[in-house]
Amino acid sequence: xxxxxxxxQIFLFLLYxxxxxxxxxxxxxxxxxYSEELKRKISERTVEMNNDDKSHYLIxxxxxxxxxxxxxxxxxxxxxxxxxxxxxxxxxEAAIICFQEKFCDCKPKVKIQNILSSKPKTVEIDCLINKNxxxxxxxxxxxxxxxxxxEHTRVKVIKESGFKPIRIMFxxxxxxxxxxxxxxxxxxxxxxxxxxxxxxxxxxxxxxxxGID
Numbered sequence: 057x058x059x060x061x062x063x064x065q066i067f068l069f070l071l072y073x074x075x076x077x078x079x080x081x082x083x084x085x086x087x088x089x090y091s092e093e094l095k096r097k098i099s100e101r102t103v104e105m106n107n108d109d110k111s112h113y114l115i116x117x118x119x120x121x122x123x124x125x126x127x128x129x130x131x132x133x134x135x136x137x138x139x140x141x142x143x144x145x146x147x148x149e150a151a152i153i154c155f156q157e158k159f160c161d162c163k164p165k166v167k168i169q170n171i172l173s174s175k176p177k178t179v180e181i182d183c184l185i186n187k188n189x190x191x192x193x194x195x196x197x198x199x200x201x202x203x204x205x206x207e208h209t210r211v212k213v214i215k216e217s218g219f220k221p222i223r224i225m226f227x228x229x230x231x232x233x234x235x236x237x238x239x240x241x242x243x244x245x246x247x248x249x250x251x252x253x254x255x256x257x258x259x260x261x262x263x264x265x266x267g268i269d
Contacts, residue, residue: 079157079268083150090146097138105131140195147194147226151262152183158266159185170213179213189219195227196238204240211248221250224258 116126156162162185167178183190191210214221223245229235238254245252253261263269 079153082153086146086150086153090142094138094142097142098135101134101138102131105134144194148182148192151192151224154262154266154268155183155185155190157268161186168213168217168219170209171216172213173209176209179210181214181219184219187219189214189221191221191223193223193225195229196225196234198234198237200237203237204244207241208244211244211250215248215250221245221248223250223252223254224261225252225254226258228255 110123110126113123113126116129117123121129152162152164156164162183164183166181166184166189168181170177170179181189182192211221223241225238229238242252242254244250
């Protein structure tokens with residue numbers, strides 16, 4: 057009996073480590089994919105920008121920005137847009153991989169009908185597990201007031217459709233106005249019976265829920 061239990065423990069230990077290694081490889085490969093795609097997009101955009109009309113640099117110079125500095129500002133503004141997009145997509149997909157490893161009924165990118173209004177026609181759930189409807193964000197630094205209205209509609213549609221809205225945001229914004237927006241959204245989730253996790257709480261929630269650090 058003791059030998060059987062010991063062998064079973066060894067088997068489970070090896071199985072667990074094999075599973076963790078598989079997850080780690082999946083996330084590493086995902087990182088490589090997004091890194092290569094990001095580099096390709098930046099390279100393409102840099103070539104495009106070399107042929108751009110730069111007559112607007114006149115206004116830059118009026119405001120004390122040289123043409124050289126204007127070049128760099130425009131270049132890094134474009135690089136930043138691609139970087140934020142791919143950083144968000146990578147972290148969202150990595151989190152979904154963790155959920156899929158733990159829950160066999162995990163469904164990514166589920167669209168449900170908007171039963172409350174005509175716009176938008178559908179609402180997307182990043183990850184649906186049973187009745188838990190996850191919205192996964194790497195970071196949300198928006199300061200647009202309409203963002204609250206759209207999010208309120210999205211969350212209410214999810215709730216009225218019989219699901220529990222859960223927001224996971226891994227990095228909190230730095231600017232005061234963006235923080236205020238997130239505070240409102242946090243109250244919105246709490247008031248409708250949902251859950252909201254951000255920063256360290258988001259990382260911990262994912263670890264506690266999936267068993268994957």
